[in-house]
Amino acid sequence: MPLSITRRAALALLALSAATVAALPGAARAAGTISEIRLDYAYYNPVSLVLKEKGYLEEELKKDGIGVRWVLSLGSNKALEFLNAGSLDFGSTAGSAALIARINGNPIKSVYVYSKPEWTALVAGPNSAIASVADLKGKRVAVTRGTDPHIFLVRALAESKLTDKDVKLVLLQHQDGRLALEKGDVDAWAGLDPLMAQAELDNGARLFHRNAGANTWGVLNVRESFAKEQPELVGRVLRAYEKARAHALANPAELKATIAAAAKLSEPVAARQLERTDLGHAAIGEAQAATLLEAGLALQQVGFLAADVDVKGQVAALIDPSYTKGLAP
Numbered sequence: 133m134p135l136s137i138t139r140r141a142a143l144a145l146l147a148l149s150a151a152t153v154a155a156l157p158g159a160a161r162a163a164g165t166i167s168e169i170r171l172d173y174a175y176y177n178p179v180s181l182v183l184k185e186k187g188y189l190e191e192e193l194k195k196d197g198i199g200v201r202w203v204l205s206l207g208s209n210k211a212l213e214f215l216n217a218g219s220l221d222f223g224s225t226a227g228s229a230a231l232i233a234r235i236n237g238n239p240i241k242s243v244y245v246y247s248k249p250e251w252t253a254l255v256a257g258p259n260s261a262i263a264s265v266a267d268l269k270g271k272r273v274a275v276t277r278g279t280d281p282h283i284f285l286v287r288a289l290a291e292s293k294l295t296d297k298d299v300k301l302v303l304l305q306h307q308d309g310r311l312a313l314e315k316g317d318v319d320a321w322a323g324l325d326p327l328m329a330q331a332e333l334d335n336g337a338r339l340f341h342r343n344a345g346a347n348t349w350g351v352l353n354v355r356e357s358f359a360k361e362q363p364e365l366v367g368r369v370l371r372a373y374e375k376a377r378a379h380a381l382a383n384p385a386e387l388k389a390t391i392a393a394a395a396k397l398s399e400p401v402a403a404r405q406l407e408r409t410d411l412g413h414a415a416i417g418e419a420q421a422a423t424l425l426e427a428g429l430a431l432q433q434v435g436f437l438a439a440d441v442d443v444k445g446q447v448a449a450l451i452d453p454s455y456t457k458g459l460a461p
Contacts, residue, residue, distance in 0.1 A: 166198060166362060169369065171222035172205040172214065175326055175395040177350060178387060178409060179246045180224055183376035185390055192372050198365075207306050207324070209278040211353070215240055221358045222369060226251075226280030227348035227420055228427045233278070234450045235428075235441055239356040241452045244370050245420065246377070247350035248410040250342070252281040254288060255323040257313055258336035262320055265292040265341050271319035272300045274309035281306070281322035283427060283436075284346055290434040313337065326395055329404035348427055349413075349420050359452070370455055373414075380411055414459040421447050 169189070173180040183189060190200050203220055205211035211223035212233040223240075225233075230242050254273075256262040262271070265288045275282045289295055304312055306324045310331050313321040323331065323339070331337035352373065359366050380387045384406070391402040428443035437443065 166365065168199040168201055169193065169222070169365065170201045170203060170220050171369065172203045172211050172220055172224055173394075174205040174211065174224050175391070176207075176249070176251055176324060177224040177246050178391055178406070179373060179377045179380055179411065181390050181394045182380045182387065183372060185394075186376060186379065188375045189369060189372040192368055207276050207279050209276055210305075212238055212240070212278065215353060215355055218355065221355055223353050225351060225353060226283075227351045227424050228283045229279050229348075230351055230353050231424050231428055231447060231450055232283070232431075232437075235437065235443075235446050240353040240450070241356050241359050242351040242353050242416055242420070242450050243359070243366060243452050243455045244352040244373060245349050245413045245416050245456075246352055246373070246411075248413050249325070249350055250344040250347050250408040251325040251328070251350075251405075252284045252347055253323055253328065253339040253343075254285065254341035255313060255321045255328060255331060255337050256319070256340050257316065258338060260319065260338070260340075262340055265289060265294070268292075268320055269294060269298050270300070272302050272317075273320045273322065274302045274304045274312045274318040275322040276306050276309060276324070277303050279306070279324070280348055281324050283348075283431065284343070285322040286434060286436050287346055287427070287430050288341055288343070290430065295434065325408060326391065326397055326401055326405040329408075330397055330401045333398070333401050333404060346427070348423055349416075351416060351420065366455055374459070377411055377414060412460060415453065415456040415461045416451055417453040417456070417461070419461065421451055424450070 173184045184202055203214060205223060208225035208229035211225045212229060214220035215223045216238045224246060230240060234240060275285055286296060302318050306327050309321045310327045312318045314335050354366055388399055388402045388406060392399045424447045425444055431437045432441060432443055
């Protein structure tokens with residue numbers, strides 16, 4: 133199981149992670165005059181839910197009089213909008229969504245991995261005749277633009293010699309996409325956990341196309357200007373994240389209850405989400421870059437990205453591994 137780890141190992145992870153993050157670049161620099169850090173929590177980012185619930189970041193920053201403001205992100209697109217507008221300092225997204233945003237001019241850096249998930253698949257209703265991606269031709273498909281499910285859909289269509297012009301995209305936020313599938317307003321949905329798990333268990337929805345390798349990593353992004361001005365605070369945020377990740381790994385039953393309560397889900401739904409979520413990684417670097425390069429080149433091949441985009445250069449510009457050296461790869 134992705135979450136299997138002993139409590140002792142998790143505590144050792146926490147001690148190592150705290151020491152490592154404390155020694156990273158910028159750790160000796162003062163916080164300056166900043167009075168508040170703004171970061172998101174998201175149901176697709178279980179570690180953020182633990183961090184918010186436990187108050188580790190508030191505890192870390194209170195001695196400096198720095199407050200913490202939490203903002204709910206309902207999808208990568210929303211987190212990226214908030215980052216671009218300057219209303220978030222840190223936002224959790226899929227790696228592919230962060231890459232597309234960076235290419236489109238959103239000045240962000242991906243500095244941490246919060247999960248290696250299989251959080252998206254293509255979903256049909258329980259009585260639907262849809263059995264493969266090819267069956268989507270001419271059908272209505274709910275999708276949230278600019279998210280990993282959207283990019284997953286584009287790549288899946290391309291593999292079946294189709295494009296998004298061969299289907300009728302219905303642009304909805306993830307929650308509304310699930311409801312539209314349930315009501316029969318769309319034929320399929322590019323799903324996202326935990327809503328996808330809820331559709332499976334509560335409504336009998338079927339995941340008719342899965343490809344774990346085409347799901348990109350869950351990454352924590354920071355505004356580039358914030359990272360330049362406050363590198364010490366970036367390290368402290370990641371230290372708190374590591375404390376939350378260690379707690380999540382050491383307490384899987386509690387994690388399941390936390391997700392269920394936060395997202396108003398049943399515990400079986402939360403358990404299904406966690407079956408597809410690996411929290412055993414934190415460092416960002418070569419593995420994530422390779423996955424993003426593959427995704428970016430695939431999107432470029434089908435015309436989703438312009439032919440003149442330097443995908444490799446954009447991946448390098450997005451990922452900053454300096455804050456997580458020594459953490460779990």
